[in-house]
Amino acid sequence: MDLPGFDIRYTYVTDISYLRQWIQSPGMLKWFPMTEEKEVEDALQCWIGFSRWSCSITATVNHIPCGIGTLFLMPYKKVAHHCLFKLIVDPHQQKKGIGTAMIKNLKHLAKTYFHLEMISTEVFEGNSIIPLLKKNGFDEIFRQEKFVKTDEGYKARIFLETKL
């Protein structure tokens, strides 16, 4: 990672202000389930809440957050060997290798600290993160057509997974 001042640390609850700012930037919400303010706030509180389990990491440049990746650990023992994750990078800091660095660190955290056997994520069709995920070892496991419905029409949910 050649980005000067780049670092990765555990997420603080106060990082929610950056998460909120990135999610609400133009064009970002179309890749997330939320539409209106209340949905956004509920989802962000849930997301940042996982930081208390030390399963969330924040990328920084010169100590300023530029990305957050979180393992959504499963609540039941029978399914505790895997989990979904979410990742977001500051729209102004994309295409600099931050996403790749975050994925590598999330995989490491999942494997060495939480002893997970696989991690997965769900994205909507057309999301530009899909090639990045595939480049980093994720395979499409299934897709559910018409999962998302907006004024623009339907979109599929694509489920990608990597073995650790």
Added chain:
Amino acid sequence: MIEIRPAVPEEAPYLTKWLTDPAILRWFPMTDAREIDDAVKIWLGYSKFQSCFTAYVDGVAVGMSTLYLQPYKKFSHQCLFAIIVDEKYRNQGVGKALLERMMEAAKNQFKIEILHLEVYEGNPAIRLYERMGFKEFGRQPKFIKMGDEYLDKIMMQKDLTHGRT
């Protein structure tokens, strides 16, 4: 005579009792009493939306189903559901009656276009879902781990906008 009623939170002990049966619990993600208690609270929490149903035979509760209505507008046209039938009342039409009532409510009351479910490989209920028009669209390998044994999660769905429910 099978009667389907809207579920109420006071019926939680029935759900807890069925889920505590190891033969039934095998097909659910929960393992212990705390996990079952959490799942029952979530399940019956949907009763406030009238999206939970209880099946009765001769006044005895014998099964339940619930629509996990989506919290997001973008997803509100589709819905995941769960169903459970008391082991002693299997193969007597209870599951079919619950599914029919739930599909009718999904389509007409909640305006749901696509109903989907998650089931683990080997579950005999898969045959019922197929008979009711659900089709597999995906499978997540090794979703469940019980000791050294893994089970795939199979996902099935039915488009309620096509034909009769």
